[in-house]
Amino acid sequence: MSMIENLALGAMLFGTVQDERRSYELLDRFVDAGGVWIDTANCYSFWADPSGFGGQSETLLGRWLASRPGVRDRVRISTKVGCEPTEAGRFPETAEGLSAGAVKSGIEGSLRRLGTDHVELYWAHKPDPVAPLEDTVAAFDELVSAGTVGRLGCSNYPAWQIDRARQIARAHGSAGFTAVQQHHTYLQPRPATRPTVVHRFGAVTDEVLHYLEHHPDMALWAYTPLLSGRYTRADKPLPTEYDHPGTARRLAALDEIADETGTNRNRVVLAWLTGGNPAATPIVGVSTVQQLDEALAGVSLELTAEQRERLDSAA
Numbered sequence: 302m303s304m305i306e307n308l309a310l311g312a313m314l315f316g317t318v319q320d321e322r323r324s325y326e327l328l329d330r331f332v333d334a335g336g337v338w339i340d341t342a343n344c345y346s347f348w349a350d351p352s353g354f355g356g357q358s359e360t361l362l363g364r365w366l367a368s369r370p371g372v373r374d375r376v377r378i379s380t381k382v383g384c385e386p387t388e389a390g391r392f393p394e395t396a397e398g399l400s401a402g403a404v405k406s407g408i409e410g411s412l413r414r415l416g417t418d419h420v421e422l423y424w425a426h427k428p429d430p431v432a433p434l435e436d437t438v439a440a441f442d443e444l445v446s447a448g449t450v451g452r453l454g455c456s457n458y459p460a461w462q463i464d465r466a467r468q469i470a471r472a473h474g475s476a477g478f479t480a481v482q483q484h485h486t487y488l489q490p491r492p493a494t495r496p497t498v499v500h501r502f503g504a505v506t507d508e509v510l511h512y513l514e515h516h517p518d519m520a521l522w523a524y525t526p527l528l529s530g531r532y533t534r535a536d537k538p539l540p541t542e543y544d545h546p547g548t549a550r551r552l553a554a555l556d557e558i559a560d561e562t563g564t565n566r567n568r569v570v571l572a573w574l575t576g577g578n579p580a581a582t583p584i585v586g587v588s589t590v591q592q593l594d595e596a597l598a599g600v601s602l603e604l605t606a607e608q609r610e611r612l613d614s615a616a
Contacts, residue, residue: 303335304335304336304337305334305335305336305337305597305600305601306337306338306582307575307580307582307583307600308336308338308571308575308582308583308585308596308597308600309338309339309340309379309522309582309583309584309585310327310328310331310336310338310339310340310584310585310587310593311340311524311584311585311586311587312324312328312339312340312341312345312358312361312362313340313341313342313345313346313358313586314345314346314349314358314586314588315327315328315341315345315357315358315361315362316345316346316357316358316360316361317345317346317349317350317357317358318346318349318588319588321361321364323588324361324365325365325368326590327587327588327590327593328362328365329369330590330593330594331593331597332369332372332375332376334593334594334597336376336597337375337376337377338376338377338379338422338582339362339376339377339378339379340379340380340522340584341358341359341362341378341379341380341381342355342358342359342380342381342382342384342424342426343355343356343359343380343381343382343384343385343407343410343411343414344356344381344384344385344386344426345357345358345359346358347385347386347389347392348392352389353386353389353390354385354386354389355385355386356385356410356414359380359411359414359415360414362378362414362415363414363415363416363417364416366415366416366417367416373417377421377422377451378415378417378420378421378422379420379421379422379423379424379454379522380411380415380420380422380423380424381423381424381425381426381456382397382399382403382404382407382408382411382423382424382425382426383396383397383398383399383403383407383424383425383426383427383429384396384397384426384427385397385407393427396427398429398431398432399425399428399429399432399436399437399440400429400431400432400436400437400440401432401436401437401439401440403432404437404440404441404444405440405443408420408423408444408449408450412449418449419448419449419450419451420449420450420451421450421451421452422450422451422452422453422454422480423441423444423450423451423452423453423454424453424454424455424456424480424482425437425441425453425454425455425456425458425478426456426457427456427457427458427500428457428458428459428462428502434462434465434466434469435469437466438466438469438470438473438475438477439473439475441453441475441476442470442473442475442476445476446476452479452480453476453477453478453479453480454478454479454480454481454482454520454522455478455480455481455482456481456482456483456500456503456522456524457482457483457500457501457502457503458481458502459502460506460508460509460511460512463478463481463509463512463519464512466478478519479518479519479520480519480520480521480522481509481513481519481520481521481522482521482522482523482524482584483502483503483504483505483509483521483522483523483524484496484498484503484504484505484523484524484525485504485505485521485523485524485526485574485581486523486525486526486527486528486570486574487551487555487569487570487573487574487612488528488539488543488548488551488552489543489547489548489551489616490504490542490543491542491543491544491545491547494542495542496540496542497540497542498525505521505523510579513579514578514579517579519579520579520582521579521580521581521582522581522582522583522584523574523581523582523583523584524584525584525586526570526571526574526581526583526584526585527567527570527571527583527585527596529586532555532566532567532570533565533566533567547616550615550616551612551615551616552566553615554611554612554615555569555570555612557611558604558608558611558612561608562602562604562608564598564599564602565595567595567596567599568595568598568599568602569599569602569604569612570599571583571585571596571599571600571602572599572600572602572603572604573604573609573612575599575600576603576604576609577609583596583599583600
């Protein structure tokens with residue numbers, strides 16, 4: 302069975318919105334189909350749990366891994382630190398941040414909940430306005446040196462801060478960020494607005510794409526790539542920032558390509574992301590096996606150069 306490495310299963314709602322039975326069903330199906338990457342965070346999902354604190358997703362994943370002997374060797378875990386509230390009901394002002402102490406306690410908690418001694422990819426979940434970048438970079442480097450973490454990534458960062466952190470790492474011979482995780486999808490919001498994402502720098506911009514084009518060692522991960530079902534579900538209308546003529550033209554292009562490929566908008570969007578320059582790894586949050594199977598089919602769909610050109614030019 303071939304491994305599917307260009308798709309990550311988003312585990313954000315596992316253990317809260319998604320109960321254990323359904324979460325296990327989705328995880329088992331993902332691995333049986335050849336899926337490799339599972340994406341979570343230490344703060345998932347504090348907003349959906351009565352306690353006001355996170356950890357439910359990692360805890361569920363830990364139980365699932367423990368109940369599936371040998372599966373840990375077949376999957377790669379991606380988790381994050383920086384957004385867990387230190388006081389219930391007060392986010393983002395009491396987020397744990399990225400001080401050396403927060404990074405150290407963050408990974409210790411994640412490993413304990415996951416029941417593992419390492420994770421393959423560890424992310425700074427969002428910029429810390431207080432902790433010096435030098436301290437954050439040094440703390441992450443210690444985890445790589447100890448073998449606790451394989452690679453490092455940053456999520457919801459502006460391009461200048463990504464580059465600054467990487468410069469600091471290079472100057473000190475430290476491990477640096479080699480991945481960026483932002484919101485990225487085919488539709489674009491109206492100018493002077495931004496997508497409905499929690500984080501100020503959460504969306505992929507032309508500047509971020511330009512940076513990645515010139516730094517091929519940096520991988521791009523895309524969260525909320527299918528706009529939470531809004532490409533295909535009539536009961537979930539697009540947010541107002543997508544209400545402009547460019548959206549109509551882009552949706553028409555999606556429908557054309559979907560008709561030509563015998564698929565649908567979701568699959569074409571995923572194919573557009575995974576086949577782009579830079580290529581993206583979509584993170585899909587699914588609630589049914591049918592949705593998961595559709596995502597798996599989407600990342601295996603290959604568009605022709607002419608089809609990609611039509612999608613790209615439908616602005």
